[in-house]
Amino acid sequence: MTAANSPECTIIVPCFNEAGNIFPTAEALLAVIARYHLDAEILMVDDVSGDATKSEIVALSRTDPRFRLVEKSLPRGMGAAIRAGVADARGVWAVMVNGDLSDPLEAIPEFQRLIMQEKCDLVLLNRYGKQDDHSQVKWSYRFYQFLFRYCQYLAVGAAYRDITYGYRAFRLDFVRKLSLTGVGFEISPECSVKTFLAKGRVGETYGKQTRRTIGVSKFKFRKVWKGYVEVLLRGMLHRFGLAKYF
Numbered sequence: 001m002t003a004a005n006s007p008e009c010t011i012i013v014p015c016f017n018e019a020g021n022i023f024p025t026a027e028a029l030l031a032v033i034a035r036y037h038l039d040a041e042i043l044m045v046d047d048v049s050g051d052a053t054k055s056e057i058v059a060l061s062r063t064d065p066r067f068r069l070v071e072k073s074l075p076r077g078m079g080a081a082i083r084a085g086v087a088d089a090r091g092v093w094a095v096m097v098n099g100d101l102s103d104p105l106e107a108i109p110e111f112q113r114l115i116m117q118e119k120c121d122l123v124l125l126n127r128y129g130k131q132d133d134h135s136q137v138k139w140s141y142r143f144y145q146f147l148f149r150y151c152q153y154l155a156v157g158a159a160y161r162d163i164t165y166g167y168r169a170f171r172l173d174f175v176r177k178l179s180l181t182g183v184g185f186e187i188s189p190e191c192s193v194k195t196f197l198a199k200g201r202v203g204e205t206y207g208k209q210t211r212r213t214i215g216v217s218k219f220k221f222r223k224v225w226k227g228y229v230e231v232l233l234r235g236m237l238h239r240f241g242l243a244k245y246f
Contacts, residue, residue, distance in 0.1 A: 005090075006090045006091070007039045007040050007041045007090060007091050008038070008039040008040070008091055008092050008093070008112075008116075009038055009039060009040040009041075009091045009092070009093055009094065009095065009112065010040070010041050010042075010043060010085070010089035010090060010091035010093070010094040010095075010172070011029060011040055011041070011042045011043065011094070011095050011097055011108075012043050012045065012082060012085035012086070012089065012094055012095070012096050012097070013025065013029075013042065013043065013044050013045065013085075013097050013098075013099045014045050014047055014078055014081035014082055014085070014096070014098070014099060015044055015045060015046055015047060015049065015053050015057065015081075015099040016046075016047035016048075016049055016053070016076060016078075016081070016099075016218060017049045017050060017051045017053060017215065018049070018051075018053050018099040018100065018214075018215065019049070019051040019052040019053050019056055020214040020215065021099055021100050021101060021212070021214050021215060022044070022053060022056040022057055022060060022099070023056065023060065024101055024214075025097070025099050025100070025101055026042070026044075026060055026064075026067065028101060028105055029042055029097070029105065030064075032105045032106070032108050032109075033066075036108070036109045036112075038108070038109075038112070040066065040091070041066055041067075041068060041089075041090060041091065042066055042067045042068070043068050043070050043085045043088060043089060044057040044060070044061075044067060044068070044069055044070065044099075045070040045072060045081040045082075045084050045085045046069060046070070046071055046072070047072060047076050047077070047078075047080070047081045048072065048073070048074055048076050054069070054071070057069045068088075070084055070085055070088050072084040075183055077182075077183040077184040077185075078166065078184055078185050078187060078218070079180070079181075079182030079183045079184050079185070079186060079187030079190075080183045080184075082096055082166075082180075082187055083180055083182075083187070086172065086175060086176065086180070089172055091172060092116075092171070092172065092173075093111075093112070093115045093116070093169060093170065093171050093172060094169065094170060094172050094175075095108055095111055095167075095168070095169040096166055096167060096168055096169075097167065098166065098167065100212035100214070100215065100217075101210070101212060101213065102136075102209055102210050102211055102212050103125075103167040103207075103209065104125070104167075104207030104208055104209065104210075106207070107125055107167075107205050107206075107207045108169075110123075110205045111123050111168075111169035111205065112169075114169075114203035114205065115169055115170075115171055115203075118201075118203060119201060120171070120201045120202060120203035121170065121171045121174040121175075121195060121200035121201050121202065122168065122169070122170045122171075122174070122175070122191065122192065122195045122200055122201075122202050122203070123168060123169045123170070123202070123203040123204065123205060124160055124161075124162055124163065124165065124168050124192065124202065124203070124204050124205075125162065125165055125167050125168060125204075125205055125206070125207050126160075126161045126162045126165075126204050126205070126206050126207075127162050127165060127206075127207065127208065127209050128161050128162055129161060129204070129206045130206050130208075132208065133206060133207065133208040133209070134208075134209070135208070136208070136209055136210050136211050137209060140221070141219075141221070144221050144225075145162070145164055148163070148164060148189070148228055148232075149161065149162075149163060149164075151232055152189065152193065152231075152232055152235070155232045155233070155235060155236040155239070156193050156196060156197065156232070156235040156236060156239055157196070157239065158192065158193060158196040160192060160196075160202065160204070161204070163188070163189050163192040163193075164185075164188050164189050164192075164228075165188065165209075166185070166187075166188045167207075167209070168188070168191075170191070170195075174195075174200055175191065175195075177198075177246075178191065178194040178195065178198065178246050179246050180194070182227065182231075183227075184223075184224055184227050185219055185224045185227070186224060186227030186228050186230065186231055189228060189231045189232075190231045193231055193232075193235040193245075194235075194245060194246050197235060197238055197239060197245065197246075198246070
């Protein structure tokens with residue numbers, strides 16, 4: 001870290017009932033940090049878990065000061081956890097990493113390049129740009145994501161291929177100005193849509209998502225679709241000057 005104790009990068013890891021994944025995720029992140037000589041802190045955000053997630057994070061933070069526990073109150077949700085991490089982050093830019101080892105962490109150096117050298121405000125990881133990168137994404141998710149991409153293009157005008165994938169990087173000062181409000185998974189398209197509407201510079205890189213080996217996914221489209229629809233409607237109203245979205 002710098003002399004002012006402020007790292008260049010903050011890695012935000014939302015954790016809800018991820019006992020068993022904490023230490024493997026930490027090991028993988030440390031390997032990337034060491035390999036690419038990243039100046040980074042890692043915020044492990046405990047989303048009011050009901051298992052040993054918090055105690056594992058505490059144990060981890062005692063062994064390495066780069067790890068910090070961020071505790072939040074109810075309501076639970078991916079969006080609420082990310083916003084807690086953004087509020088506590090000390091870096092120039094941040095990357096959001098799922099706590100289940102499903103994200104291609106090797107993309108982090110490219111995130112850094114696009115933000116620090118190319119001056120992007122947001123960098124999305126596209127799982128559909130190269131053959132087989134989406135092979136581990138369930139076909140039902142692919143269908144819903146395609147439908148959402150088509151609808152968001154009609155409503156907002158943004159033509160991003162993977163607007164909903166949470167694994168992404170962003171410049172912290174820019175994202176804080178967007179006043180994100182999402183509580184659940186809808187925070188990912190909210191961040192993308194607001195960045196587009198604010199005329200932020202959006203970059204894209206590629207990678208292959210894998211599947212978790214411990215625990216079960218918390219994402220269920222039947223539970224999040226209302227938030228996604230709200231993002232589209234509010235974005236469309238903002239685009240045509242009928243209501244402010246941020």
